[in-house]
Amino acid sequence: MGTRLLPDAWLCAFAGAAVGALTTLMIPTATTPSKLSLLTPSLFSLVPENFAGAETLSENVRAIVHAAIEPAARSVTLRAGDTLSDVLVRTGADRFTAQNVVDAVRGVFDPKRLQAGQELALAYDNFAVEGDGGSLTRLDFELNPGYSIAVVRQDDGSFEAKEIVAETHREFVRTEGTISTSLFESAQANGLPMDVLTAMVKIFSYDVDFQRDVQKGDQFEVMFERNATNDGRAVRNLTIQYAAMTLSGSPLKFYAFKQEDGSYEYYNDKGEGVRKALLRTPVNGAVLTSSFGLRMHPILGYSLMHRGVDFGAPKGTPIMAAGDGIIEKRELSPSFGNYIRIRHNNEYATAYAHMNRFAPDFAIGKRVRQGQIIGYVGATGRATGPHLHFEVMQNQKQVNPINVKFPAAQKLDGTLLAQFRATKQKADQTFASIEPNGVKMASAATAQTTAKK
DSSP states (O other): OOOOOOHHHHHHHHHHHHHHHHHHHTSOOSSOOOOGGGHHHHHHTTSOTTOTTHHHHHHHHHHHHHHHHSOEEEEEEOOTTOOHHHHHHHTTOOHHHHHHHHHHHHTTSOGGGOOTTOEEEEEEOTTSOTTOGGGEEEEEEEEETTEEEEEEEOTTSOEEEEEEEOOEEEEEEEEEEEOSSOHHHHHHHTTOOHHHHHHHHHHHTTTOOTTTTOOTTOEEEEEEEEEEETTSOEEEEEEEEEEEEEETTEEEEEEEEEOTTSOEEEEOTTSBBSSBSSOSOOSTTOEEEEOSEEEEOTTTOSEEEEOSEEEEOOTTOEEEOSSSEEEEEEEEETTTEEEEEEEOSSSEEEEEEEEEEEOTTOOTTOEEOTTOEEEEEBOOSSOSSSEEEEEEEETTEEEOTTTOOOOBSOBOOHHHHHHHHHHHHHHHHHHHHSOTTOEEEOSOOBOOOOOOO
8 A cells, every 4th residue: 555645744745846946946057947937847747636635735835935935034233332244244144245245335325324223134045055154145224214225246246235215205294283281292292293393483482482371272283394205104304384373262373485595484474574573582491580570689689670581591501692783782790790782773672691601703893693692691790590681672771571572574565475375375275185183295206216336
């Protein structure tokens, strides 16, 4: 009685035959072409016609053959202190192969810029001798969404590196939310990227005191453009096209309007520029520690009119010029310490006191621009700790910087105003067409795939 092989035995037998035949077919000779397609009929002709489960067996054998010819792959992560060469050697490549790969990468990207945590995808030839440096066939790593490096072994054994830039498109993103604890937390909870939030805060900083004006229940909404890969990954955030905040029931809206030089400025729905003649807070991240008005002086011990506002901030925090102007006073005062006063126009001047030090090259008569660093927070003069004492003088009289309504730096009219209104209408329509916290394609995808040697 003949031996009857079970299905598993048939599977093992054919798998072994498949791999053996594959090995032979991968070595071309004068009479044996390297054609893997020859493998299938030669193997499956051995299966008896009346073999039960022959169809299932053939599928299983095909799966094993497919696994055998597919390159083995693994993923590794760069550790602190690793070099690309270190990782390649640690995963089995010899020093010569590792150096060839590094040299190829260097042609398109500096390997020294790779950081700890970078993922590397490696592929190996299944039929190379284990431990043979020649088994590495490919290296891939993604540096940014949509941008990666591929290193491939060539037929002659050398390696070639290419930059792979994915196809991208522009899209509009709409994000909105209600503030429960802080604008930062609400924006983060609704997926607003940090760089877009920073740009949004800058737009509103001329009109909003984020320390006092923002309350629980206030709302925000923003629409910005971004580049994204066709599989939906953000590549780069672009310009905010529209931003709005509703503070204590009062809406405040701003729209981007392209300038002649290609840059963007922001205007309210009346065409008035967001940039004001003067900054309301000339220190980033400061906390209002003392308001304008009558107060008990913390050093003198009696009530005294405080003709400015104090912003508490760490020593050395940069102080910005509140507006364009000319420095008309720069001195060391017994009470104000290091002190600067800037004349902006015939109506307004600003003063800055208790500075730790002045910024260089800002002497009396020097012209400054809005936002330029003129000094650094300190505690010189009569001060109990590091802070900026800030004054605004209107017609030579100190006024409360928090309450004064500064004029817009620019107001559109004529043709520019008409163009702005058309831009505003288009932005409103686009915003309304996007689902809340949704995305809409801005333009057709454009192929950007490149290969640089």
